[in-house]
Amino acid sequence: MLNELSQKEKAEGWNLLFDGKTTQGFHSYNNKTDMSAWKVADGTLYLDTTNKSGWQIVGGGDIITNEEFENFHLKLEWKVANAGNSGIMFLVNETPDFEFAWHTGPEMQILDNDNHPDSKIIKHRAGDLYDLISSSPITVRPAMQWNQAEIVINKGTLLFSLNEKQVLSTTLWDENWKTLIAASKFKEWASFGTFKKERFFNNAGAQILSDNYTIDPLRRIHLKEIEELIDQKRYFVLHAPRQTGKTTCMYALMRHFNAGTKYRALYVNIEAAQAMREDVEGVMHSIVSVFCDVAELHLGDNSGGSLIQEIIKEDKWKDALRLTIAHYSKNDHAQPNNLRPLILMIDEIDALIGDSLISVLRQIRAGYNDKPHAFPQSIILCGVRDVRDYRIHSSRTKEIITGGSAFNIKADSIRLGNFSKEEVNELYQQHTDETGQVFTEEARDLAWEYTKGQPWLVNALAYEITFRMKDMRDRTKPITGEIMRQAKERMVVSRATHIDQLVDKLQEPRVLNIIKPLLSGNENTMDFNPDDLLYCIDLGLITKNPETKQTEISNAIYQEVIPRELTWVLQMNLETTGEPQVWYLKNVDGVNLLDVDKLLTAFQQFYREHSEHWLKGMLYREAGPQLLLQAYLQRVVNGGGWIEREYGLGKGRTDLFVIWPVGPEPKQRIVIEVKVKREKDSLQATVKKGLKQTQAYMDRCKATHGHLVVFDPNPKKRWGQKIYKKKLTKTITLWGS
Numbered sequence: 001m002l003n004e005l006s007q008k009e010k011a012e013g014w015n016l017l018f019d020g021k022t023t024q025g026f027h028s029y030n031n032k033t034d035m036s037a038w039k040v041a042d043g044t045l046y047l048d049t050t051n052k053s054g055w056q057i058v059g060g061g062d063i064i065t066n067e068e069f070e071n072f073h074l075k076l077e078w079k080v081a082n083a084g085n086s087g088i089m090f091l092v093n094e095t096p097d098f099e100f101a102w103h104t105g106p107e108m109q110i111l112d113n114d115n116h117p118d119s120k121i122i123k124h125r126a127g128d129l130y131d132l133i134s135s136s137p138i139t140v141r142p143a144m145q146w147n148q149a150e151i152v153i154n155k156g157t158l159l160f161s162l163n164e165k166q167v168l169s170t171t172l173w174d175e176n177w178k179t180l181i182a183a184s185k186f187k188e189w190a191s192f193g194t195f196k197k198e199r200f201f202n203n204a205g206a207q208i209l210s211d212n213y214t215i216d217p218l219r220r221i222h223l224k225e226i227e228e229l230i231d232q233k234r235y236f237v238l239h240a241p242r243q244t245g246k247t248t249c250m251y252a253l254m255r256h257f258n259a260g261t262k263y264r265a266l267y268v269n270i271e272a273a274q275a276m277r278e279d280v281e282g283v284m285h286s287i288v289s290v291f292c293d294v295a296e297l298h299l300g301d302n303s304g305g306s307l308i309q310e311i312i313k314e315d316k317w318k319d320a321l322r323l324t325i326a327h328y329s330k331n332d333h334a335q336p337n338n339l340r341p342l343i344l345m346i347d348e349i350d351a352l353i354g355d356s357l358i359s360v361l362r363q364i365r366a367g368y369n370d371k372p373h374a375f376p377q378s379i380i381l382c383g384v385r386d387v388r389d390y391r392i393h394s395s396r397t398k399e400i401i402t403g404g405s406a407f408n409i410k411a412d413s414i415r416l417g418n419f420s421k422e423e424v425n426e427l428y429q430q431h432t433d434e435t436g437q438v439f440t441e442e443a444r445d446l447a448w449e450y451t452k453g454q455p456w457l458v459n460a461l462a463y464e465i466t467f468r469m470k471d472m473r474d475r476t477k478p479i480t481g482e483i484m485r486q487a488k489e490r491m492v493v494s495r496a497t498h499i500d501q502l503v504d505k506l507q508e509p510r511v512l513n514i515i516k517p518l519l520s521g522n523e524n525t526m527d528f529n530p531d532d533l534l535y536c537i538d539l540g541l542i543t544k545n546p547e548t549k550q551t552e553i554s555n556a557i558y559q560e561v562i563p564r565e566l567t568w569v570l571q572m573n574l575e576t577t578g579e580p581q582v583w584y585l586k587n588v589d590g591v592n593l594l595d596v597d598k599l600l601t602a603f604q605q606f607y608r609e610h611s612e613h614w615l616k617g618m619l620y621r622e623a624g625p626q627l628l629l630q631a632y633l634q635r636v637v638n639g640g641g642w643i644e645r646e647y648g649l650g651k652g653r654t655d656l657f658v659i660w661p662v663g664p665e666p667k668q669r670i671v672i673e674v675k676v677k678r679e680k681d682s683l684q685a686t687v688k689k690g691l692k693q694t695q696a697y698m699d700r701c702k703a704t705h706g707h708l709v710v711f712d713p714n715p716k717k718r719w720g721q722k723i724y725k726k727k728l729t730k731t732i733t734l735w736g737s
Contacts, residue, residue, distance in 0.1 A: 003043040007300035007334040011258045017065060017076075018045055028061040029094060029101045038063055062101040064094060070197040070210045074151045078110055082143045085118060086110040087130060090151060091172075093195035104191050106132065108151055108160055112143040127162040131184045135160060135167035198435060201427075201463040203456065203496075207248040213430040213459075215423050217252035220245060221416060226253065229412060230263070230343055230378040233371055235364070237381045240416035241540025243456035243498055246382055249416060250345045253380075254298065257343055263377065264332060264340045268294055271348035276356065283356040284320040291324050301333035322363040329375050341377035350383035355396050361387070385538045386413045418453035428462060435475040437466070442481030450488050452555040454540065456498050461487050485642065485662060492561055502541070502558065503565045510535050512619065514542060515562065518553060519623030519647060519654075520676065559645045566620055567631035584636075594641065594660045594668055597725075600707060600735050603632050604723050607737050625711040625737070626654045626674050633672070636660070653693055657701045671698045671706040676713060686710055687734060694732055706732040 003020030017025060020043040028035040037048045037057050051058045069090075080086060092105035107130040111118055118124040126147070127135035139162045141147050150161035153172070160168035171177060177193065186192040202212035221238065229236055240246045250267045257265035268291050276282035288311065292304020307327050311320050329342045352360060367375040381387055419427070424447060428439045439447075451457035464487040465472050465479055472483065492499070505511050510532045517528065533551070536542045543554045553559045564571065584602070586595040607628065615624040626647070633643060633656065642662045646655040654674040659666045673694040677686045687710060694706045712722045724736040 005300075010300040011264070011298065011334055013255055013258070020044075023063075025066050026063050027066060029064050029092070030096060030099075031061060035061070035063060062089065064092065064101065068197055069153075070199070071154050072152070072210070073154075075148070077146045077148055079146045080110055080112050080143055082112060083115040084110075084112050084143060085116050088149065088151065090153065091193070091195050091197075093191060098191065103189055104193070104195050106130070106193050108149065111140075113138070113140050114142055127160060127167045129158075129160065129168055129170065131186065132180045133168055133170055135162065137165060137167065139163040139165045139167060196434065199430070200467060201431070201459040203460040203463045203498075205247075206251060207245065213427050213462075214248075215245075215419060215427055217245065217249040218256060221249045221253065221414070223253075223256070226380075226414070233377055234412060235368065235379045235381075236412040236414065237383075237387050238414045238416060239383050239386050239538065241384060241454075241538065242501060244416055244418065244540065245455045246416055247347060250347060250380075250382060254343075254345065258298065262340065263343050264299060264334075265343040265345070266295060266298055266328065267345045267347065269347045270360075271351045273356070274348075274351040274353075278354040278356050280356050280359050281317045283352065283359070284317045287360070288320050288324045291321075291328075295328055299328070299333060301328065301331065303327070303331065303333070318359070319363065321360060322367045325364070325376060326367055326370065326374055329371075330373065339373060341372040343378050343380070344376040345380045345382060347382040349381045349387065350385055385535070386415075418451075419455055419458055420453060421448045424448055424451070424453055424458050427458065431462065431466065437472075437475040438478045440478055440480050443479045443484040446481050446484040446488075450484075450556045452543070454555055454557075457555065457557055460491060460496060460498065464491050482663060488557060492557065492564065495565075499561055499565075502561060505539060505541065506562065506566065507619070511539070511541065514551075515553075516620050516622055518542070518551065519563065519566075519620055519626060553647070556644065559647065560643075563627050563630045563645065564634065566618075567627050567634075570614060570628070570631045571634050585639075591667060592661075594636065594658070594670070596658075596670055596672075596705070596707060597733070599633070599636070600672075600709070601725070603629060604735065604737055606632060608719050608723060625676055625713070629672075629674060629709060629737075630654075630656070633658070642666075653690065655693075655697050657697070657703065668705075669701060669703040671701055671703040673697060673706065673708045674711070675708070676711045679714070683710070683712070687728070691728055691732065691734075695729075698731070704731065707735060708732060709735045709737060711737050 003016075003018065005014055005016050019025070021040060023035060023038055023040060023045070026035065026038070028038075037051065039046055039048050045063075047057065047063075049057055074088075074090075076088070078086075078088075087102075087107040087110050089101050089105035089107045092101045094101070098104050109118075109124060109126055109128045109130045111124070111126040113119040113126050119126075123129070123131050123134045125134065125138070126140035127138070127149075129135070141163065148161075148163050150159075152159040152161075156172045156174070158168075158170050158172055159166060170180075173194070173196065181187060181193050197210075199211055199213050202208075202214075207214045207217070238246065238250075247269070254265040254267045257263045268287075270287050270290060272290060273283045273286035276286060288308060292308060295301045295304055307324060311317060311323060316323060325344065330339070332339045349357075349360070364379060369375075371377055425444055428444060428447070432438050447458065447461055451461065461484065465483055467473070468490070469483070469487065471477065472479065495503075506515060510529075513528055513532045514536045533542075537544075540554055541558065542551055544550070545552050553562065582592075584595050584599040585592045586598075587593075607625075611625070611628060614628060615621055618624045618627070620627065630643075630645065636643060636658060640661045642659040644657040644659075646657075647653075656672040656674065658668070658670040658672060660668040660670070671694060673690055675686055675690045675693075677683060687708070690708045690710060694708045697703075698706045708728065714722075722736055724734075726734040726736075728734050
């Protein structure tokens with residue numbers, strides 16, 4: 001008996017649950033060790049009923065898949081013995097709390113309708129949703145004959161088909177579903193028909209649509225535009241910062257084309273070749289091996305082994321990629337007599353360097369004129385940066401080659417952006433719809449403010465709340481602004497992988513050239529290299545504010561992470577000095593408030609004594625004074641307060657907004673404006689401008705008090721001249737450092 005997937009089924013994404021030979025992939029309900037009564041013969045899975053204990057079968061019980069499914073399309077064939085009775089259960093909650101699978105799982109009835117007494121009961125016949133809904137029309141075949149059954153669950157919709165006829169359709173978990181259960185034999189079982197595999201927010205790897213809350217990937221990449229480029233036989237680039245959903249979008253695009261009849265599509269990730277660096281032959285070995293593996297997996301084409309043997313025999317490794325791409329372009333394994341053009345997506349192209357990258361680009365260029373029947377109709381190169389911006393150093397020729405010249409066949413470049421605010425809300429609403437747990441309006445607004453839609457940050461914040469914060473696993477508790485603030489702080493402190501990668505980039509000279517003036521608030525916007533600026537934009541580190549047109553750090557989390565990470569050692573030293581945190585608090589009418597005067601006075605002394613030492617070894621020395629103050633104030637956060645930071649190119653200042661304490665009703669809202677006196681400016685002019693900026697920022701933040709801190713880096717001035725305190729207005733104090 002045939003029990004394997006066709007090439008077409010493989011290409012469409014079907015998975016084989018039963019291999020026709022073993023019970024691998026299954027276990028007995030609540031019993032992972034004994035399923036001895038389940039046997040395999042002639043490609044069929046059957047239950048041996050000879051060894052009984054009462055009404056139960058020893059080593060039998062309900063057989064259940066190891067893998068969990070939520071949205072699925074199940075196809076199988078069944079036949080039943082004379083007067084036989086069985087069923088296919090789904091959405092089963094397998095825990096020791098429930099002795100049998102039917103205590104929670106609805107069932108498509110399997111029955112000998114001719115001889116079993118249950119056939120006389122409406123809703124108990126073959127094809128019925130057992131005791132809930134009767135099927136129609138009746139298409140079941142007699143006992144000992146095969147029946148083709150299908151069960152589809154998709155986002156709460158349930159469909160049954162029997163022998164190629166749809167016999168039942170309903171919705172799950174809604175009020176009608178609850179009414180059906182209340183009128184059935186299951187009405188006393190509170191958990192029956194309620195189990196849903198809860199999806200979660202993804203903070204690692206590509207999206208798995210059945211597991212993760214997901215924004216439609218094809219919508220994010222503007223499918224119509226990409227289809228137009230492909231129809232025009234274009235080769236183009238899709239680039240995006242790390243962890244923005246690029247791989248998810250490419251997989252979705254591959255599935256989209258493979259589900260149709262016009263094209264074949266293949267996604268190939270070549271990151272593994274990075275380890276070979278400039279060993280061109282080693283890189284080709286790696287890429288071709290991966291290529292053959294994914295072609296077998298997604299296209300059902302297992303000809304890769306013979307292809308590799310041919311390359312080895314002819315010693316053609318330096319041209320191996322072109323030969324491999326041409327091979328799969330000319331051979332449609334699923335439809336050999338109707339060649340469909342190939343769409344090829346090559347991801348992590350910028351994992352390659354030097355001559356290896358040059359070789360890959362030039363081999364693709366060499367095959368370009370053979371499209372679409374002997375080379376792909378379209379190739380999409382995926383990476384962090386646009387290939388035209390590459391500056392590739394060739395060790396062989398000792399020259400710099402631009403990506404644009406090595407790959408001058410590129411027609412277009414598409415950048416995958418962040419989520420919009422509406423998409424962030426849509427993603428969070430999926431959790432609310434499935435669990436009932438609400439994100440308040442304040443929480444949603446803060447999520448947008450913190451992330452500006454950066455996909456990993458959006459998901460990681462929500463995952464922190466809904467999974468890692470144990471109290472919030474109670475889905476009756478709303479997710480408030482205060483909870484969102486706590487999640488943000490926890491995520492920053494944990495130094496998650498994404499944030500670690502971000503910090504690592506701060507050491508690169510090209511990043512240093514841009515972030516340094518941003519941190520220092522440099523007012524001269526013409527001092528940096530445009531290529532460095534574009535590089536930081538491609539990394540997702542910075543952005544252009546659409547309203548002010550100023551260059552800024554991309555989001556509030558990055559704004560907080562960067563200064564904290566650059567002064568991490570100093571913060572650790574300050575936290576281990578043994579000073580009690582309460583020294584900067586004052587008790588007013590039984591309430592502990594921040595004594596900002598005491599805090600800034602202490603900072604002046606700290607800066608006088610230690611700034612020379614700390615600034616001396618600081619990578620971002622020009623922004624050193626601002627960074628030292630922020631590190632010193634971090635103890636406010638650690639003591640129960642909150643600091644929001646704003647800085648950017650052209651601002652000429654750093655804005656700090658202190659909230660004390662964190663909570664729905666903070667007692668203090670304080671602005672600290674930080675400026676560095678430039679050599680060309682007088683102190684009077686610096687203070688005048690700073691006062692105006694402080695007042696504007698206070699108005700925006702609804703702050704009650706403001707402090708203007710002015711650093712004077714002139715080494716010729718004595719500390720006695722630099723350090724002072726002066727009241728500028730009733731609510732604003734000037735501090736010299």
